[in-house]
Amino acid sequence: GESVGLHLPTLSVxxxxxxxxxxxxxxxxSDYFIWYKQESGKGPQFIIDIRSNMDKxxxxxVTVLLNKTVKHLSLxxxxxxxxxxxxxxxxxxxxxxxxIFGTGTRLKVLA
Amino acid sequence: xxxxxxxxxxxxxxxxQNVTFRxxxxxxxxxxxxxxxxxxxxxxxxxxxxxxxxxxxxRLLSDxxxxxxxxxxxxxxxxxxxxxxxxxxxxxxxxSVAGGPDNEQFFGPGTRLTVL
Numbered sequence: 001g002e003s004v005g006l007h008l009p010t011l012s013v014x015x016x017x018x019x020x021x022x023x024x025x026x027x028x029x030s031d032y033f034i035w036y037k038q039e040s041g042k043g044p045q046f047i048i049d050i051r052s053n054m055d056k057x058x059x060x061x062v063t064v065l066l067n068k069t070v071k072h073l074s075l076x077x078x079x080x081x082x083x084x085x086x087x088x089x090x091x092x093x094x095x096x097x098x099x100i101f102g103t104g105t106r107l108k109v110l111a
Numbered sequence: 112x113x114x115x116x117x118x119x120x121x122x123x124x125x126x127x128q129n130v131t132f133r134x135x136x137x138x139x140x141x142x143x144x145x146x147x148x149x150x151x152x153x154x155x156x157x158x159x160x161x162x163x164x165x166x167x168x169x170r171l172l173s174d175x176x177x178x179x180x181x182x183x184x185x186x187x188x189x190x191x192x193x194x195x196x197x198x199x200x201x202x203x204x205x206x207s208v209a210g211g212p213d214n215e216q217f218f219g220p221g222t223r224l225t226v227l
Contacts, residue, residue, distance in 0.1 A: 043218030101153030
């Protein structure tokens with residue numbers, strides 16, 4: 001299958017620990033942000049989203065934080081599991097239907 | 112419905128040939144997107160359809176690229192006179208317009224193009 005992100009920044013986390021993946025976005029006009037998970041050979045899978053009028057949103061085991069002042073987005077994964085191993089992308093929507101994806105971070109969960 | 116499907120999954124072609132990819136979105140999804148992804152990079156937006164109308168098109172989409180969605184259901188992406196730099200994964204995504212613009216995009220598995 002397709003190997004995603006051969007030369008991406010890598011975050012290695014012990015199973016059960018919390019993970020924090022960071023993303024800097026580029027457009028101050030972006031009003032909507034999404035985190036995606038991509039496993040090898042598959043298309044990106046939606047994890048969680050947040051609108052620009054919020055600074056925090058929680059899902060199941062995941063939290064997204066948005067800091068518009070410094071144009072920074074983070075994804076927190078609680079109690080990281082082996083199935084969380086993948087490449088994670090943030091995406092911003094600069095006011096239209098066009099989405100701009102970041103470079104991505106590879107998350108490796110160590111047993 | 113089993114999600115967004117793309118065909119073929121893999122395509123190997125010689126430089127200069129034309130290729131066409133197909134995307135079948137989730138039923139009743141009005142919005143359809145095409146992206147290109149190269150190794151180590153995030154998906155790059157190519158174009159967006161709402162029903163049969165192509166509403167947005169990236170500057171990345173040169174005149175060799177054309178996309179259609181004639182009946183507002185499936186879509187095709189054609190690349191003419193392929194170049195080695197066109198080698199990439201081509202991803203399709205769809206979402207519903209109901210409820211507003213923030214609806215989740217569902218991605219297909221992609222078509223991997225290799226231009227020799």
